[in-house]
Amino acid sequence: MAYQVHGEDISEEDFSQEQGWQSAGARRAGAKTRTADSNEPSPQPGSRRGKLGGAALKSKVLRAGKMPPLPRDDIKIVIRPRGGLYISKIGAAAVADAILAAAGISQEDLCHDTLCPNLQQNIMVASTPKRENASRYVRMKQILISGKVHELSAYETAPHSTCKGVIRNIPLQDDPDVIDAKIVNTNNPLALAAKRIAQTGTVIVAFDGYRVPNFVRYGPVLMQCSLYRKQIDVCYACGRLGHRADVCPTPGDMTCRGCGVASPDEQHVCTPKCKLCGGQHLTASKDCARRFKIPYIVRRRRSERSKMAGAASPSPQRQPDTADEFQASSSTADAQRRGRPRYRGRSGGHSGSRGRGASRGCSGSRSRSTERAHSRGGSASQPRSSSTARHNSSGRTRSRSHTPTTPKSKKKPTLSWADKAREARESPRGDDSSRGSPHAKELDELRRANEQLKKENAQFKQEMSRLAAEMAEIRRLASSPPSAQPASAPVAMDTSQAPHRSSAPKRRAVENTQKEETGNLLSxxxxxxxxxxxxxxxxxxxxxxxxxxxxxxxxxxxxxxxxxxxxxxxxxxxxxxxxxxx
CATH class of the missing domain: 1.20.5 (Single alpha-helices involved in coiled-coils or other helix-helix interfaces)
Known part of the structure; x- marks a missing residue:
């Protein structure tokens, strides 16, 4: 799979240096490397209603390129065969055997490895938990299938739970080691690896987690970083969507990217029309607004926000009240009333038909119909009574009068729910039933408790007022100067003149206060x-x-x-x- 950044078409080997994102997996925090195939295209789920032809085609291509889930902790290696190798025709098993033979991995080491084909992109993906096997896959250069040598390129994908950002205007004289040293350091703690795109000034940076920072420090310079977006795969050799030109299975089968004409010559001139957006340009060109895929972290963020919004605003569940209970009880009673005459009507209808059958001399059929009517029940016996009553007008009138068997009679009750609820509210029985409901009882209990609390609150207020008055009187007596008496006998204090002003507890309080003051003075x-x-x-x-x-x-x-x-x-x-x- 090739990478695309703002309309620049590149191939994988132009920037991966044959190792891919192996350094990102090695620098990942943790003892065990967690990787995943980040190049797997994800489907764009959505409703089919209102889709244009380009949107439907794009969704179809993405769905066809979706791969089955592989172990997240495994290392993923993308193997891209060249030379017109058609995996779908040759067979994924034959291609896998050729890959294992070229990698030189023994059968004992293959017990946990997985080779999965992607027929839409015409590539193979190897998943292995062992670093040694991953290195062997990456070092492959060619495979031998049916006596023919096919070149290939293999690279390691970015680890699982990572995202990619793009920084631009990087000097061309900076080699990969300089770029890696200036980006992957303590100034950028989330950066795992950095790769230049071919011979351009654009560098792709892999970050740990699902968030791309707004700025990245390139040495001492603070540079703006944007989210990396993948482009829909388009082949410049055959003009079809879904794969790149380096892995095209039919490079000789040319198709015009503008109009779709097969095998166009050099003098071919047409009015281009994009298959994705319908614009007047080549399919998936730089002018196409739909050539980019929605990044996984964006789709993941949208999903999380929708879940949070759904959790924040749950659907209200209405509690059943008295009217609902009355409605349920009335509907149950109606069903019972409708159900009881149904059996009586069937028995009456059959008895009438049996009587008519007996006059005709069909005793045997009458006994069989009687047993069948009793064994089947409601739905099976209703059409028999209708068909029997169709021969006799009196029987038909009798059957319909006793049995409301038609669906229309079920859908048209004599009274609506509103009429029944209104009658229940007006009648004293409805008042008794509503008064006896659990909600009404709880309301009465709350009302009584509220009245009791009001009474207790009034009593507490009176008691607090009385205590406040007594405290004010005590403070006034304590702050007033004592009566003039000789200093030699401060304890002998005559309080017989003030019995009418204070009670006995108040006098004792005043005497204790004066005694304490005298003792403090002596000390x-x-x-x-x-x-x-x-x-x-x-x-x-x-x-x-x-x-x-x-x-x-x-x-x-x-x-x-x-x-x-x-x-x-x-x-x-x-x-x-x-x-x-x-």
């Missing part, structure tokens, strides 16, 4: 007295130090005057004592 006074004593002791000690220093100084002078041999030792002892005191 603060004690702490202040202790601090004053400690400060006074420090002051006295500090005042004693100068006296000691003066005494020592005078003693030293005296010793010097008397010629004491140990003045220095005394001075050291004096300094040590002074340092300790400080």
């Amino acid at each position: 603060e006074l004690k702490d202040a007295f202790v601090n004053m004593q400690a400060t006074l002791a420090k002051i006295q000690e500090a005042m004693a130090h100068p006296n000691m220093g003066l005494g020592a100084l005078s003693e030293r002078i005296r010793k010097l005057e008397e010629g004491d041999p140990y003045p220095k030792l005394f001075y050291i002892v004096f300094r040590w004592d002074a340092a300790k005191n400080i």
Whole structure:
């Protein structure tokens, strides 16, 4: 399969360097390489209504080129035979045997390999879980079939769960190693491999995952990246859709791409008409708007969005109400009423026909018809009663009056559902039935619970108002200054004058508050007295130090005057004592 980027027709070997996307699979994160045939064309599902001839042809080509699912974890190798090798005529088995012989893979190593033909594209796809077998497939150059040598090209496809992007205007002097080093690095963590398209400035980059980044760093340069799109395969040799010219099975069978004339000569002139879009240009040319396939990641994204939209807006399921229940019960009752006379009508109709048959002397047939009528039931006995009643007008009138056997009588009830529902609402029985429904009971229970909650809420509000008033009174009494009393007896507090203002609990609260304030004041006074004593002791000690220093100084002078041999030792002892005191 060849690649197409914005109208530039290229072949696979022009950019793949005989290895394909093998480096992308080797650089894929994970111990086991996961690959898939990314070149498999996918069908374009859609409705047949409103399709033009070009759209139908495109869909047909894509469906014919669809391949069966292969293991995702396997490595896929695309093998493109040349030289007019027609796989459909020679047989896929013969071509597969020639490929295995050329690859030199033993039978023990082929237990997990798969060779699948694509007859539409005239190629073979090898699927293998072993890297050694994949390398052998890629290294093949030719195969031998029926004594004739056919050249071929093989390349590895991109791994599974990958996508491809395109960057342009890459310098032509950059070789593949430079391109790979500038793209596949830490600056582009999703990039797996990069390949140049022939001798152009366009480079295809394989990315891990199903999202192509908007920009790619080519060395230090930030370049815009766009999604890579495949083109519908068209053969320039035979002019047909579905395969490329390098694998054309009938290169000698020429067809005009413009008008479809077989074997046109060199002087052939025609008005071209595209088979895909109907435009006045060659089929699948650069001017064709339908030459590109819809990428897989786009179709996958659309499918995910449609699933999310369906999950976000589920179809509403209407809960059955009282009217629905009444409708179901009424319809059941009608069916029962229609069903009971049906059996009676059949028995009456048959009895009339049997009576007429008895007068004619057909006793044997009467017994058989009676047994058959009882064994068959409704649908089988109805036409017999109609045919029997057709011979006698009185029997026909009797049969129709007793049995509503025609479909029209079933489709035309005497009363509609709306009339029955209206009568049920107006009648007291309907009120009783609706009142006894589970929904009505739940509504009554909710109403009673609501009334009970309202009453409890009112009681809580009254209780909170009373508690708030009491708290305000307590704060007012606590913040008011106590009555003037001698400081020597703060505990003996007379509260006999205020019995009318507060109750006993309030008096105890006020007394406890005053006691706590008095105790706190006494403790603060004690702490202040202790601090004053400690400060006074420090002051006295500090005042004693100068006296000691003066005494020592005078003693030293005296010793010097008397010629004491140990003045220095005394001075050291004096300094040590002074340092300790400080």
